[in-house]
Amino acid sequence: MTDQIREQMSALIDGELPRDEVGLLVRRMARDAELKRAFGNYVLAGESLRAPGSVLASPGFAARVSAAIGEGDVNEIAAPPAPARAPIGWRRPLAATAVAASAALAAVLLVRPDGGEPQQFAARSGAPETLPVVSLPVGGSSPTPGENQRLAGYMVVHGQYATPIGRRTVWTNALATDPGITRVSPESAEAP
Amino acid sequence: MRNGLAAAAFCVVALAAPQAHAGAQNATEWLERMTDALATLNYDGLFTHTAGQQSETMRIVHRVEDGRSMERLVSLDGSGREIVRTAQEVHFYMPDRRVVLVEQRSDEGSLLRGLPAPDPKLDELYTLDVRKGSKLLGRDVRVLDIQPRDVYRYGYRLWLDEETAMPLRSEIVNGEGKAVEAMHFTRLEVRDRIAARELEPAVDATGFQWVRASKRADPQVAGIGWRPRKVPPGFRLVATRVQIVPGVPMPVQHLIFSDGFASVSVFIEPGPAKGPSPPESTTVGSANAFSTQIRGHVVTAIGEVPAATVRDLAMSVAPVEEQAAPAKSAPERPDR
Numbered sequence: 140m141t142d143q144i145r146e147q148m149s150a151l152i153d154g155e156l157p158r159d160e161v162g163l164l165v166r167r168m169a170r171d172a173e174l175k176r177a178f179g180n181y182v183l184a185g186e187s188l189r190a191p192g193s194v195l196a197s198p199g200f201a202a203r204v205s206a207a208i209g210e211g212d213v214n215e216i217a218a219p220p221a222p223a224r225a226p227i228g229w230r231r232p233l234a235a236t237a238v239a240a241s242a243a244l245a246a247v248l249l250v251r252p253d254g255g256e257p258q259q260f261a262a263r264s265g266a267p268e269t270l271p272v273v274s275l276p277v278g279g280s281s282p283t284p285g286e287n288q289r290l291a292g293y294m295v296v297h298g299q300y301a302t303p304i305g306r307r308t309v310w311t312n313a314l315a316t317d318p319g320i321t322r323v324s325p326e327s328a329e330a331p
Numbered sequence: 332m333r334n335g336l337a338a339a340a341f342c343v344v345a346l347a348a349p350q351a352h353a354g355a356q357n358a359t360e361w362l363e364r365m366t367d368a369l370a371t372l373n374y375d376g377l378f379t380h381t382a383g384q385q386s387e388t389m390r391i392v393h394r395v396e397d398g399r400s401m402e403r404l405v406s407l408d409g410s411g412r413e414i415v416r417t418a419q420e421v422h423f424y425m426p427d428r429r430v431v432l433v434e435q436r437s438d439e440g441s442l443l444r445g446l447p448a449p450d451p452k453l454d455e456l457y458t459l460d461v462r463k464g465s466k467l468l469g470r471d472v473r474v475l476d477i478q479p480r481d482v483y484r485y486g487y488r489l490w491l492d493e494e495t496a497m498p499l500r501s502e503i504v505n506g507e508g509k510a511v512e513a514m515h516f517t518r519l520e521v522r523d524r525i526a527a528r529e530l531e532p533a534v535d536a537t538g539f540q541w542v543r544a545s546k547r548a549d550p551q552v553a554g555i556g557w558r559p560r561k562v563p564p565g566f567r568l569v570a571t572r573v574q575i576v577p578g579v580p581m582p583v584q585h586l587i588f589s590d591g592f593a594s595v596s597v598f599i600e601p602g603p604a605k606g607p608s609p610p611e612s613t614t615v616g617s618a619n620a621f622s623t624q625i626r627g628h629v630v631t632a633i634g635e636v637p638a639a640t641v642r643d644l645a646m647s648v649a650p651v652e653e654q655a656a657p658a659k660s661a662p663e664r665p666d667r
Contacts, residue, residue: 288577289631293620296585298414299434303369308618311380
């Protein structure tokens with residue numbers, strides 16, 4: 140991989156790659172699996188440096204880039220707005236701007252190091268069915284204060300990322316009561 | 332007399348023009364309008380929340396200032412807990428434990444807020460229908476039915492005020508058509524303005540332990556690059572971050588999945604030194620959580636989805652390098 144390619148990938152992650160170059164790079168990644176995987180790794184590296192609270196790309200940007208890579212059509216791609224200032228550069232910290240983080244997420248979604256989207260579980264369609272067996276409870280218990288606090292923290296955080304109706308659902312339940320915790324037998328918790 | 336009581340129970344003081352129109356025709360438009368109303372209107376209401384055998388009265392105050400949404404949700408019975416979302420932080424007051432959890436506010440939720448409307452796949456995952464309903468609180472309503480096409484998500488039945496699109500009543504329904512949770516407003520005021528002081532907590536938190544998630548997360552500690560190997564149909568990874576969660580001692584990696592309407596968070600934290608513990612499942616109303624240990628990390632999934640969905644997502648995540656490694660070929664069988 141040449142330095143020029145690296146710089147182009149960096150600029151794409153930063154949302155600063157000119158539109159015409161975006162097209163070239165995306166076409167190249169669509170043809171070159173190794174390049175695609177390397178790009179995914181760069182994005183993950185950048186993501187790991189990202190400060191908490193970074194803002195992510197618009198879902199539209201992710202979808203446009205993803206669709207373009209899948210179809211080889213780069214005309215639909217529009218990079219997110221670039222920051223006002225800006226030396227481009229691979230050596231620039233990837234966590235520098237929210238826009239960089241935005242592009243990084245988009246790239247994570249479109250280029251996975253394993254080369255594709257995660258598989259989906261088999262769809263169960265038609266009329267509502269009985270839920271699949273989830274667990275074999277081996278005993279209920281009252282959670283410790285520490286367990287309750289951990290779960291409450293997770294519910295508060297999750298609520299921030301839900302839709303307004305979802306947030307109200309999760310937060311209302313966090314207020315309502317302390318949950319009981321059901322221990323699950325290990326054999327029922329095998330990976331799907 | 333009855334009409335007078337109803338008018339007192341629901342009050343629209345003054346609405347901005349964009350929210351006041353009632354031009355929605357189909358179910359998707361009503362869903363968009365409701366999502367927009369919940370996030371952009373100023374309102375103050377009392378509602379009954381019922382899950383299982385438990386029922387509580389709660390108050391919600393929602394205020395918008397300079398385009399930013401702030402709210403206060405408080406349990407008026409029982410625990411007296413409150414959640415206050417300010418412009419900068421989310422505070423969870425737990426007077427029963429004398430603890431306040433403090434989480435930095437994230438605006439990423441506002442991105443997800445817009446997902447149901449433009450996502451063309453929503454029709455593939457849910458059937459949406461809207462019909463005229465009987466009056467609630469003296470108001471004309473539309474009943475919006477959102478039924479899942481499979482077992483990986485819940486259904487919703489929403490009674491929306493025709494003028495504002497605010498949900499006056501809601502039920503969350505499981506795969507067997509049974510309501511697992513319901514909310515019913517007994518009073519709702521949609522106002523032109525809500526004073527800032529109405530978001531102040533009633534709880535006196537003097538002497539409480541304040542647990543803040545303010546430290547910068549160290550991704551090396553949290554473990555980077557976990558991803559799902561499989562996801563339930565229609566769900567996709569929409570965001571990922573490393574962060575400190577209040578009440579959790581170590582930085583965690585946070586993966587957020589959405590089907591355009593329901594969402595699931597998966598938290599991955601380094602495991603406790605004391606060794607593995609058995610998997611756990613938790614149900615709180617319509618919210619489910621599942622926790623287990625994978626590769627020395629505690630993985631917890633939580634979301635407003637059935638237990639199967641959080642369990643499947645929790646069990647599906649793995650370190651990226653593990654997924655990227657080439658499959659090992661079977662060892663050669665020695666010649667005999």
